[in-house]
Amino acid sequence: MNLSQQLQHDYLQHQSRRQFLSKCVAGVGSAWLTSMAGKVMGSGDGHDLPAHLSHIAPKAKRVIFLHMAGAPSQLELFDYKPELAKLDGQPTPMEYLEGQRFAFIQGVPKLLNTIYPFHQAGASGQWISDRLPHFEKVIDDVCFIKSMHTNQFNHAPAQLLLHTGNANLGNPSIGSWVTYGLGRENENLPGYIALVSGGKTPSAGKSVWGSGFLPSVYQGVQCRSKGDPVLYLSNPKGVPRDMRRATIDAITRINQQAHNETNDPETLTRIAQYELAFRMQIHANEAFDLKEEPQHVHELYGTEPGKESFANNCLLARRLAERGVRYIQLFDWGWDSHGAGANEALNTGFKKKCQQVDQPMYALLTDLKQRGLLEDTLVVWGGEFGRTPMRENRGGQEMKLIGRDHNPGAFTMWMAGAGVKPGISYGETDPIGNKASKDPVSTQDLQATILHLLGLKHNQLTYPFQGLDQTLPGVTHPSRVIQQILS
Amino acid sequence: MITFDAPTRDLCSAQRIPTNTPLHALVTLNDPVYLECSRALAARMTSETGPGISQQISHGYLLTTQQQPTAATLKLLTNLHAGFLTHYQANPTESKAIANTPGQAALTIIANTLFNLDAALTK
Incomplete structure (x- = not known):
């Protein structure tokens, strides 16, 4: 009997439906609440999923989402634009500026060629810059989407749009929808875990892993970046386990x-979370302990247990994926390469950021593959938008360092693993990489595709809120599953 | 405060998310600070009422939830206390780790239980 079944059982023992209804004032509302109570309590194994949701055979059991917060430059990593070399330093033609909003660029900016050389790599011959020498070795396992676009040009709303389907606050993040739809795979760990590196929480704050209008039992659980990921897993001295059980x-x-x-329903969440805490006290220590990994694994990832790093979080993500955590969300801050400061400029800080993620990304894919986990784990990488083919000219002036402004019109993401075609590129941008031109993919299309791979239909995974059966991508605009990248 | 999803101070936060995770439970059950608070609450439960255990528990319940316990709740908690007391009387080392006497130790764990009720955590 798993957690949810046991809770459901206990719940029914304590309270029959008849007793419950007899105490309630309003019949229909309370009947709805009873069913919602069942939903919260019974969500652990997905048994109460409406039948129409299980139509698609799932390819992926879990997701690891690597979000490079701040938006990495696709033009310095994956989107090779030889045309830009010819136009480097020239004023941007008006056709590219009309109707485009910038965060900082003023007047007529100059076009900027990629500052790192590109080459083709792997048997698939996909283009990549020289910044990711480790990652390049697994390029044949990766499917690039080069035609991503969004409608938000500031970090917080763009991050919210990418993760919650809405640029405003208050909506559930994709991990919450997924755990709501599929429940937990491992009853001893949270189904949705968030890990942060780069020294800063994402601009959109914790709402990017919040549960919005879904019950908070589905929210992402953030682990600490430094020291022990989870605190106070042991009982205080003098409190034996059976006493804790009784408490x-x-x-x-x-x-x-x-x-x-x-x-x-939040009280039900509380009950469920105390049960989970009790189980975590036995099982979580082992799951979160990076020191258990052998030396060769630490060398593969470049990890140092106890320190805050993207590498540590990647290794932790693998350990959690192995133990059946459904949705593992990583954020790595520091990719906002405006050229306004040395820590982020393309010719300085960006290089360091690439070094910090290159080896761990390679290690994660390699490690998952070796363990047979890549077959049913979907790995997604990307930022909240892209960067302009124009050089940023903050205040209309040429800046000392080199950077690019926010570009919602085009960015590159990649996916690897469960159900995704390896070694391909999907979609294209215009000749200077300013806008997605061929097969554009919206953030909502990406969400629909992730849900599809998990066996969920994006327009049928719904939750009633404010009089509407809400969905993750939203009901006001069409979104599509990108069939062409599915294997 | 990361555990309680408090916003970091480097950015404005227009809205705090509702949060309720197992990590909160681990803190409020196991953090030495909460044990310290439980000891202090147990002390108030004894010093502000008479010697009767159910009176003390009722007072603790009132202090943490602003409500009187129902008869069933009070019975549940007094039975729990009786079990803890027996345990600590039989295990002096464990008892000492919590408080000076088995009686105080048992009441401390009851106080900790009260702190962890949904009615105490959510107002």
Whole structure:
């Protein structure tokens, strides 16, 4: 019997539906709440999934999403534009500027050629710059989407759009939708975990892994970046395990009574989270302990346990994927290459960022593949938007360092693993890489595709809120599954 | 405060997300600070009422939730306390790790239980 079944069982033991309804004031609302209670409690194994959702055979069981917060330059990494070499330093033709909004560029900016040389790599011959020498070795496992576009040109709304389907606050993130739809694979760990590196939380704050209008039992659980990922997994000295069990049983019984009085689904979440905490006390220590990894694995990733790094988070992601965590969301801050400071400029800080992620990205894909996990784990990489083919001219002036402004019109993402064609590129941008021109892919299309790979239909995974059956990509604009990249 | 999804101070936060994760439970159950608080609450539960255990538990319940416990809840908690007391009387080392006497130790764990009720955590 797993957690949710046990909770459901306990719940029914304590409270029959008849008793519950007899105490309620409003019949229909309370009946809905009872069904929602069942939903929160019973979500662990997805048994209560509506039948129409399980139509698609899932290729992926779990997702690792590597978000390069700040938006990395596709023109310095994956989107090779030889045309730009000819136009380097020339004023941008008006046709490219009309109707485009910039965060910082003023007047007529100059075009900027890629500052790192490109070459073709792997048997698939895909283009890549010289900044990712390790990652290049696994390029044949990767599917690039070069025609990503968004409609937001500032970090926070663009991150929200990418992860919640809406540029405004208050909507559930994709990991919440996925755990809502599919439940947890491992009853001893949270189904959705967020890991942050780069010294900064993403601009959109914690809402990018929030549960929005879904019950908070589906929110992403953030682990600490430095030191132990999870604190206080051991009982205090003098509290044996059976005493803790008795304490939690009492808390659950009293919370259950509170729920009977108030019908607040958050109380059910509380009950579920205390049960999960109890299980984590036995199982999580082992899951989060990077020191258990042998030396050759640390060398592969370049990890140093206890320090904050993208490498540590990648290794942790692999350990969590191995243990059945459904959705693992990584954020790495520091990719906002405006050229306004040495820590982010394309010719300085950007190089360091590439070094920080190159080996761990390669290690993650290699490690997952070796363990047979890449077959049912989907890895997604990208930023919230792209960068302009124009050189940034903050205040209309030429800047000392080299950088590019935000570009919602075009960016590159890649996917690898479960159900995705390896070694291909999908979509193209215009000759200077300013806008997605062939087979454009919106952030909502990306969400629909991720859900599809997990066996969920994006327009049928719904939750009633504000009088509407809400969906992740939103119901107001069409979104499509990118069939062409599916294997 | 990362565990409680508090925003970092480097950016404005227009909205805090509702948050309720197992990591909160681990902090409020196991963090030495909460044990310290539980000891202090247990002390108030004894010093501000009479010697009767159910009176003390009722007072603790009122302090943490602003409500009187129902008869069923009170019975549940007094039974729990009786079990803890027996345990600590039989295991002096564990008892000492929590408080000076088995009675105080048992009441400390009851106080910790009260702190972790949904009614105490969510107002």
